[in-house]
Amino acid sequence: MDLRKTLNLPDPDATIPMKANLPSLEPAIQAIWAERNVYARIQEARKDAPVFVLHDGPPYTNSPIHIGTALNKILKDFVLKSRTMMGYWAPYVPGFDTHGLPIEMAVTKKLVDQKVEHTGAALRKACREHVAEFIGVQTTQFKRLGVFGLWERPYATLDFAFEAEIVRTFGRLAEKGLTYRGLRPTQWSPTLRTALADTEIVYQEGHVSKAIYVAFEMDKTGAFERYFEPIYAIIWTTTPWTIPANLALAFHHEFNYALVSVPGHTGLYLVAEALVEKLAAKLGWEGWEIVNKAQGEAFEGMTFRHPIFGRPSVGVLADYVTAEDGTGIVHTAPSHGRDDFYTGQKYGLDVPNTVDERGVLTEVTGEFAGTYYKDCDTKVVDRLSELGYLLLAEDFVHSYPYAERDGKPVIFRATEQWFVAIDPERPQMVSEIEEVRWYPEAGENRISAMVKNRPDWCVSRQRHWGVGIPVFFGKESGTPVLDPVAIEAVASLVEREGSDGWFERSPEEILPSGYIHPETGETEFTKETDTLDVWFDSGSTNLVVLDQQVYPEWKAQRLHWPADLYLEGSDQHRGWFNTSLILGTMVKGAAPYEAVVTHGFVTDEQGRKMSKRLGNVVDPVFVCEKYGADVLRVWAASVKWEDDVPCGDNVLKQAGEAYRDLRNTLRFLIGVVGSSRSPSTQVEGDPVVAEEVIDVWVLAQFAALRARVLDAYARYAFGDALRELHTFSRDTLSRFYLDVVKDRLYCDAPDSPRRVSAEAACRQIAEGMVGLLAPIIPHTAEEAWAKLGHTDTVFIETLSGEEPIVSPDLLNIFSQLLSTREAVNVAFEAWKGTEGLKDSQEVIVTLPPDLAVVGFSPEDVATFLRVSWAEEGESLGFRRSPYEKCARSRIRRPDVEQVEIDGEKVALTARDRAVLGV
Structure with missing residues (x-):
C-alpha cells in the first residue's frame, strides 16, 4: 500500500508556484x-x-x-x-x-x-x-x-486649463500687492542667460576663486587729518571682477577698528581690531603696531578712493559685516550682491549695469569692458598690482553656487525682474510650519530656517518654454498693468489656446475692447516677454x-x-x-x-x-x-528612507531573498487551505473557529502582528512593517507553528476537528498576511488572493479583524514552551554529534523541572519540541528513542504497533491506524 497517497499533502496546483517569475x-x-x-x-x-x-x-x-x-x-x-x-x-x-x-x-x-x-x-x-x-x-x-x-487624467502643468490657473494664481498675488517688478541683484546664469531662484541653485564644494586683499585710500577728514601718511582701508574679496563695480566700503557700527603702522610701509592700514593679528600673519607684517582706534560708526559717510578709477567709495554701516574672516571691512558693489544692494538702497547708491546677460563687463567698467567676468579676475588683479593697491592674491577653495540645470557657476547681477514679496506673509508661513507634522522631525527646523531667511522670490525667467508672465505695460509710460480684469483676460485666452495664445497674440487681441490703463489712462500696450519660474508652476x-x-x-x-x-x-x-x-x-x-x-x-x-x-x-x-x-x-x-538609500546588486539580492522567504510562507499556507478537503474552511460559508490551543495562540500572535503593522503603516514606517511581517513569517510561522502543525495537517483525517482547526487558523493567517503584504508586494498579493478563492481584488479588503480573546495563562504557557523548545534545540545541536544522530525526532528528551511544559498532552509536547517523546528528569538530556518509526507519519511514539495491510506488516501510531481504519 502506498501510504503517501493517504496523506493530506498540499496540491501544488492549488497554491502559488515556488518560482514567482x-x-x-x-x-x-x-x-x-x-x-x-x-x-x-x-x-x-x-x-x-x-x-x-x-x-x-x-x-x-x-x-x-x-x-x-x-x-x-x-x-x-x-x-x-x-x-x-x-x-x-x-x-x-x-x-x-x-x-x-x-x-x-x-x-x-x-x-x-x-x-x-x-x-x-x-x-x-x-x-x-x-x-x-x-x-x-x-x-x-x-x-x-x-x-x-x-x-487617464493626471495633471500636467502644460495643460491649457492648468496654465490658465497658474496665470490666475499670479493674479491673486498681484491683487494682494505681493508681486512687483524691480531692479535687484539675482543669481544669474551667464551660460543659460537667465535669472535663477534659490531653488535652482546647488552649492558645490571645492570651487577655486581668486581671493585678494585690496587697499582703498581714505579721504582724510576730522581726527584722521592729523596723520601725515596716507590711510588705506583694506578689503578682502573672492570676486575680483566686481571691483570695477565698487561704490562703498561697509563697516560694522559696533566693531573697533585699528590704524596699524607697519615698518617699511608708506601708509597706515585700517582694519577691524579683532583681525589685526590674523591679517598681519597673512600679509607678512612684522613689527606692526596699532597707533589709534575708532569705532565703526565713525566711518559712516567718509569717502575712500576707488583703487582703479579714483572715484569716491563711501563708508557705510552694515550688520552683516563680521570679524571672523577677511578684514572687517566689506567691499560693496550694489549690482552684485543682495546685501550690497540693500545697503546701497539705504544710502542712495546707484546700481550700474556692469555685466550683461552673457557675463561680459559693459562699457561702464571702462578698460574692462568686453571682458568675460571670469577672465576679468586676472585683469583686475594685474591692474591693482600695477597701481600698487594689491596687498595679496591667492587661490581660495570654498563652496560656491552653481546652476543646477547645467552645472556651471552663477553670479549675482542686477536686472529688472518680477518678484513675489515674502516679508508680508513670512510670519504666517513660519507659523504654519509649526502646525505641520514633519517626518523626520528635523525637517521642520530645516524649512523654517529657509523661510525665515529667504529673500523675495524672483519668479521671472528669460526663456521661451513656460507660462508667460501675464503683465501688460503702458506703451509710453512702461507702467505695468496688474489689474484683475487684464489678468483674467489673459487666463481666459490661455484656457482656450494655451500659453501660445499669450505669446502669439497682440495686446489688442487679448484685452477687452476699449481697455484703459487703470493708472495712466493709456490705451496702447506692450507685453511682458519673460516666463514664470517653473517652481511657480x-x-x-x-x-x-x-x-x-x-x-x-x-x-x-x-x-x-x-x-x-x-x-x-x-x-x-x-x-x-x-x-x-x-x-x-x-x-x-x-x-x-x-x-x-x-x-x-x-x-x-x-x-x-x-x-x-x-x-x-x-x-x-x-x-x-x-x-x-x-x-x-x-x-x-x-531601507531607512529618512537617510540616503543604498541600491545595487547586493542590496537587491537581499531584497530578493526576503521576498522569497515571504513567498514560501504564503505558498505553504495557501497550499494548506487551497487543498482543503473540508468545505468549512473555504471562502464561502461561515468561517470555522480554530479551537486547538496552539491555533488560538498563533491567531493571537497574528492579531498582535496586525496591530503593529498597521501602526507602522500609519507612521509611514514601511521598514518596520516589512520587518514585522518577515520576522513573523520566518520565526513564528516557518520555524515554529507550521513546523508543529504539519503532522496534523498531513496525517490527521481530513475532517478531524484538530485538522479543521489548523486549516481555519492557516486560512485566517494566509488571508491576513496577504492583505498586510499587499501595499508592499501588490502583484504577489493579488496572485495569492486569487489562489485563496477570491474573485475580486485584494485591495478592496480592509486590514482589520476580530481580536481573539486569549487568557494571560495561555500566553505564559506558550512563552515557557518556546523557551523550552529553544533550550532543547541548542542542547541537541551540541549533543547530536556524540551519537551520530541528525534528527531530533530520533531521541527522547529528559526535561528538568525548570523546563517542564505543562497543560499539554505528552503527544503534543513531543510534537512541539520536535522529539520522539519527552520525560521528566533532573537535568536536560537525550537518549535514542527505542520506539519504532511510524511508516506513515515518520514519528517514533510509544503507541506505534505493527499491523497488517494488504498482507504486509506496517508500523503505525494509534492515530494513523484510526485514520486508515486498521
Missing part, C-alpha cells in the same frame, strides 16, 4: 487590473469612506524615470495602498512638471541638430511634443512599478488640483485642500515644499499640507552618488525586467 507574472496581473479597472473598483468600494489625500509632487518630464523617481513613487504607493486597506479612500492624481529650461535646452539642441526653426512657436510646439512623449514613457514605467492612480499645483479641481475627473476623486500628505526627497525643503507653502499661504492663508514626509537620495552601495561615469547607475526598469517590481518594492520598504 515576477517579470512575466506582473504584466499579466497589471493587465487584469486594467481590464477590471481596479482603481475605479476601489473607489466604488470606498465611496462612503473618509478621504486621505496625498498630493503628488510632479516629476520632471525630460527623461525616463530613474531609481530615485522610482523610490519616491513606490513610497507614495505604499502610503496610498495601506491607507486604502485601512479603510480610507486614498485617491491619487499623478502629476507631471512640464515647463522649464532643461526641456527647452534639450529640444533646442535637437532642433539645431536637425537644422530647423528653433525659436518662438516652433520651439514651443517641439517642447510640447517632447513632453507628451515622456509623459507617456513615465506613465508606462510608473504603472510597471505597480502604482495605482488616475492615470509646481508651487501652484495644490491650488489647481486640490482647490480648483479644474477637471470633472478630479472632482470625482473627492480631493480636499489642504492635502493630508506631501512626500518627496529632502531637497524639496528648498523646492516644492517651500514654493507650495508660499503660494498656499498667500492664496489660502494656510500651509497646503497637514504632514510632510521626506526621504533621502539613492546612492550606490558605497554611498556614492550614481553617475554614468562611475558605472553605478541602477535602472528601475531593468530591475523590474530582471528581478520584478515586487522585489524592487521590497527594497524600497526595507
